[in-house]
Amino acid sequence: MRKPDPNMTKDKIKLRKGLWSPEEDEKLMKYMLTSGQGCWSDIAKNAGLQRCGKSCRLRWINYLRPDLKRGAFSPQEEDLIIHLHSILGNRWSQIAARLPGRTDNEIKNFWNSTLKKRLKNNTTTSSSPNGSDSLEPRDVEGGIFPLHEHHHTMTFCLDSISSPSAISVPPMVTNNQFDPFPLLNINNRYDVMGAPGLLDVPTCLTQGGLGEAFYGDCGILETGKIGFEGDFSIPSLESTSIEDNNAAAINNSIDHRKSNNNTCFNSSSDHQSIKVGDMFGLENHHWGGENLKMGEWGLEGLMDNISSFPNFLDFQVE
DNA sequence: AACAGATACAACCGCACGGGT
DNA sequence: AACCCGTGCGGTTGTATCTGT
Structure with missing residues (x-):
């Protein structure tokens, strides 16, 4: 697996640097859509990009990822x-983990x-x-x-949710191995619209997928708006999987970045199946490791304490 | 209109870490 | 144990755009 490819070392193509062209973006996006898995160096090569894997990874994470929230900070x-x-x-990655859609x-x-x-x-x-x-x-x-x-209270808007069914979460979350998102784990404290279905949004989703837009327009926790600020109805579990939504998101994202318009995040199945973890780099269980580190530093307790502060993330269900 | 400085954003670089060999 | 490789992180630099003169 780790043995160096002799072909790789011989024909050293001069790798491009600097700003990404729209063509490069499209190549990477399409590749991630069709077969977005494997190591980044392979992705760069297979996608036909004269970029190093590192550059591709950065571009994907910071710009092309479909769940990114664009625009000014609220x-x-x-x-x-x-x-x-x-x-x-300056633990930016840990801060970003608590700001869905932001890198x-x-x-x-x-x-x-x-x-x-x-x-x-x-x-x-x-x-x-x-x-x-x-x-x-x-x-x-x-x-x-x-x-x-003017915003001591964040309002939890769920008007766009068509089904109160629980959002599908990865097994490691539902197994309660740990709470990757202590600040925003609604499941700990909030009933969604009083419905039996609970909205449990772990870091892996909030950072990489369905949990987008906790801090949407006007700073509102908008579970109904995901990814591109387009209205979105969370489908029930029976009808649509996360993979469906994420793949659709990628499809939409390509158009979105071309047209720069808001894109409806639908659950159309005209796509190829993509693993959620592969799509958002979750297979490396990084989202868990961060919190373990924080625990070592004694920060986890601090972060837990935050949720008890009166003015902090005081969500209310409308 | 042209220029300079300020600002915002994108990308690179070096390092550390973990896992595989 | 040592090495290699992929990945993630934070600091820094580069570049495009905006603003004021």
């Missing part, structure tokens, strides 16, 4: 980033380009008493957060 997302950064520091790179850029400066300006006007290296006032133990006044 005030709620800003607050969340600020707060998570106060706890986690670590995106959050990192946003922090460095916008939030950092904004908070710096704030602290110069109102000096921080703790004098720490961090830029924003905080009191993790006490639960003081720089939340905006």
